[in-house]
Amino acid sequence: MPKLSVLLLILVLLGSASQISLAATAPYQLHWQHEFSSTEQVKLSQWLAFSSQATLKVLGPYPFAMQLYVYRRAGNEPVPWANTWREHSQQVHFYVAPQFSKHEFVADWTGYHEMAHLALPYLGQKNAWFAEGFASYMQYQIMQQAGLIDSAARVINAKFAPQRKHYLQQLSMADSAAQLLSQRRFAAGYWGGAQFFVVAERLLQQQGKAPLNLQIQRYQQCCRLQDTDLAQLIQSLDNLSDSTLFRQLLQEFNQLPAEAFLQLYQL
Incomplete structure (x- = not known):
């Protein structure tokens, strides 16, 4: 035709x-x-x-x-x-x-x-947990706004609940998610990585900042075509939110034992 x-x-x-x-x-x-x-x-x-x-x-x-x-x-x-x-x-x-x-x-x-x-630059295999966590978190925000589901938060919690047991350990959240992905345990790696964004959303709200999706909208206009790695992305998000929220959260995600991180943020 x-x-x-x-x-x-x-x-x-x-x-x-x-x-x-x-x-x-x-x-x-x-x-x-x-x-x-x-x-x-x-x-x-x-x-x-x-x-x-x-x-x-x-x-x-x-x-x-x-x-x-x-x-x-x-x-x-x-x-x-x-x-x-x-x-x-x-x-x-x-x-x-x-x-x-x-x-x-x-x-x-x-x-x-x-x-x-595609809202974020390619961050490399080492940071696949971040990229997959972001896309997994956002897929349900998108579906909620499109009227396809009632509550993104409820669905994300339900997705993480059976995977939580994999994070009750001394490895960090980031290392645990990366290890799970390397073992092809994709659901566990994706939904563990998504907890970074669950917490980021909560902290933005607590600090009176615009929600995560609006920070990402602003990111498209200023920095999406310039940033080439995770450090630059995190710095851009902190600049956009006028905070150090993302840098501090990434540090905790990389360094705190996963079990302690879950307890700290009641996940």
């Missing part, structure tokens, strides 16, 4: 004027890597438009166009696999099972998680 016909069909099916405006100006480029029918393309395009709108409403707009690559893959869930690449552009690669409905794609967390990754 010609590209123009596909675009017109998308605009008709999206329905509302606000959705049409978004689809026409969405800040990404879409790359079909496998063959999809026109019906599948419409459904997947609507899903990615919704995911982009929801993500950037919370974290953006980003100072670049996301490059979204879509592949066909068999699976028992809408997005069996996805990952980001940063080498030449800000990319997300989605491997999708297109038999699922648009509603099932929208309700899946993967799109929000992967797009949230």
Whole structure:
């Protein structure tokens, strides 16, 4: 089908004027890597438009166009696999099972998680706990604001609860999460890392600062294209929040025994 016909069909099916405006100006480029029918393309395009709108409403707009690559893959869930690449552009690669409905794609967390990754620079494998913790924390903030779940805090607490036992030790939170990721115990590593942002959100509120997502929105405008490592990111967030909150919290996350950190912040 010609590209123009596909675009017109998308605009008709999206329905509302606000959705049409978004689809026409969405800040990404879409790359079909496998063959999809026109019906599948419409459904997947609507899903990615919704995911982009929801993500950037919370974290953006980003100072670049996301490059979204879509592949066909068999699976028992809408997005069996996805990952980001940063080498030449800000990319997300989605491997999708297109038999699922648009509603099932929208309700899946993967799109929000992967797009949230791009709000921060690539921080290296050593700091994967931070990057994955951030995306895991933010996926549910995005879904809450989009009206897909009632309470991000409740879902995040429920996700961490069965993993908490892995952090009742003398290794720090950061070292524990990194070790779990190296063992491919991803849920434990991701939700342990997310506790950094649970606490950061709490401390921002206690100090009368803007919430974390607004700090990240400001970060896009000042520093996203300049920072290249975790130290620079933390300094930027402290500058934006006019505090030393992030530096001090990172120090505790790196140095306190995980069990003591959990007790200190009643997690």
